[in-house]
Amino acid sequence: MALRIQNISKSYSNGVKALHNISLNIPAGMYGLLGPNGAGKSTLMRTLATLQEPDEGTINFGVINVLEQKEEVRQTLGYLPQDFGLHPKAKAEELLNYFAVLKGIKEKKARKEVVEALLRQTNLWDVRRQKLGGFSGGMRQRFGVAVAMLGNPKLIIVDEPTAGLDPAERVRFLNLLSEMGENSVVILSTHIVEDVSELCTRMAVINKGKILLETEPHKAIEDLKGKVWRRVIEKKALPRLDQEHVIISTKLLGGRTVVHIFSETSPGSDFESISPDLEDVYFTVIAQDSGKKVGHEVKEVAK
Numbered sequence: 001m002a003l004r005i006q007n008i009s010k011s012y013s014n015g016v017k018a019l020h021n022i023s024l025n026i027p028a029g030m031y032g033l034l035g036p037n038g039a040g041k042s043t044l045m046r047t048l049a050t051l052q053e054p055d056e057g058t059i060n061f062g063v064i065n066v067l068e069q070k071e072e073v074r075q076t077l078g079y080l081p082q083d084f085g086l087h088p089k090a091k092a093e094e095l096l097n098y099f100a101v102l103k104g105i106k107e108k109k110a111r112k113e114v115v116e117a118l119l120r121q122t123n124l125w126d127v128r129r130q131k132l133g134g135f136s137g138g139m140r141q142r143f144g145v146a147v148a149m150l151g152n153p154k155l156i157i158v159d160e161p162t163a164g165l166d167p168a169e170r171v172r173f174l175n176l177l178s179e180m181g182e183n184s185v186v187i188l189s190t191h192i193v194e195d196v197s198e199l200c201t202r203m204a205v206i207n208k209g210k211i212l213l214e215t216e217p218h219k220a221i222e223d224l225k226g227k228v229w230r231r232v233i234e235k236k237a238l239p240r241l242d243q244e245h246v247i248i249s250t251k252l253l254g255g256r257t258v259v260h261i262f263s264e265t266s267p268g269s270d271f272e273s274i275s276p277d278l279e280d281v282y283f284t285v286i287a288q289d290s291g292k293k294v295g296h297e298v299k300e301v302a303k
Contacts, residue, residue: 001062001154002027003048003185008057010043010209018043019054020209030181032196032203032217033189034282040209041189042082045159048187049079061155061185075104078148078156078184082163086140088133092124095132096146103150118146122176138169145176156186162195174199197278205285212285220281228280229271231259248283262287 003026010019018040035041046052048059050070059066066073087095096115105111119125122142135143141161148156158177162170178199180186188195196203197217205213213220233241235257241247245261261267262284
């Protein structure tokens with residue numbers, strides 16, 4: 001089953017237009033929705049999860065009309081929002097059992113088997129009797145996935161799932177998401193480029209409520225080859241370079257600044273051509289949409 005989004009727009013009462021005529025065809029597998037904070041990702045995710053209405057447009061999941069058949073959608077939906085609350089005094093096994101009842105798994109034996117299987121799959125079986133208030137951020141996220149997977153959903157939405165996780169927890173979580181994408185449509189909404197590059201077979205870049213790019217990650221990288229150039233400069237030289245070139249990213253490295261710029265042709269002998277990655281794709285698309293020369297973020301990286 002595929003998810004088809006057509007001409008979705010959404011404005012809020014304060015005048016903010018969160019979504020502008022969004023259209024996407026999302027196939028089975030892992031799909032990345034990549035964009036900065038405030039780009040409209042969460043608004044779109046909540047709309048897909050039947051938690052709010054768009055002003056216009058249609059959404060279909062297979063034969064289900066998402067906007068008109070909300071109960072049918074919810075029966076096949078797994079949703080992990082960016083922020084979700086869990087009762088800190090509840091034990092993992094007990095609360096997951098409670099959610100399983102709400103999901104419609106009424107028979108006690110079947111419910112016990114489902115709960116155990118999900119806790120094992122999310123690597124939480126050994127802590128099943130611990131209170132959720134003592135869980136780490138990664139454990140909480142994995143418990144959220146266990147809840148989202150109840151009932152074998154065919155549409156799974158995860159919103160900023162790896163934000164705040166340490167590297168080891170992030171790897172565990174991404175592996176779990178990858179398994180989920182084998183038999184379902186899984187939408188990964190994030191501002192973290194690495195999550196999309198490591199997991200997703202298709203992706204879209206969203207900014208200011210508009211889809212700027214929809215493609216396969218490897219194709220987007222291939223299309224950018226020969227157009228990204230690198231130079232190491234003193235930080236004080238950045239403002240001048242900013243006026244002369246389309247800077248897509250900068251990184252601080254050992255007290256010096258590594259600059260990536262976008263150019264169809266060689267910008268000069270001081271620059272070297274480099275193989276682009278998905279981060280270069282992302283910042284190039286954002287920079288071009290801004291209508292400015294600069295679309296960079298400064299990052300501190302190890303020597």
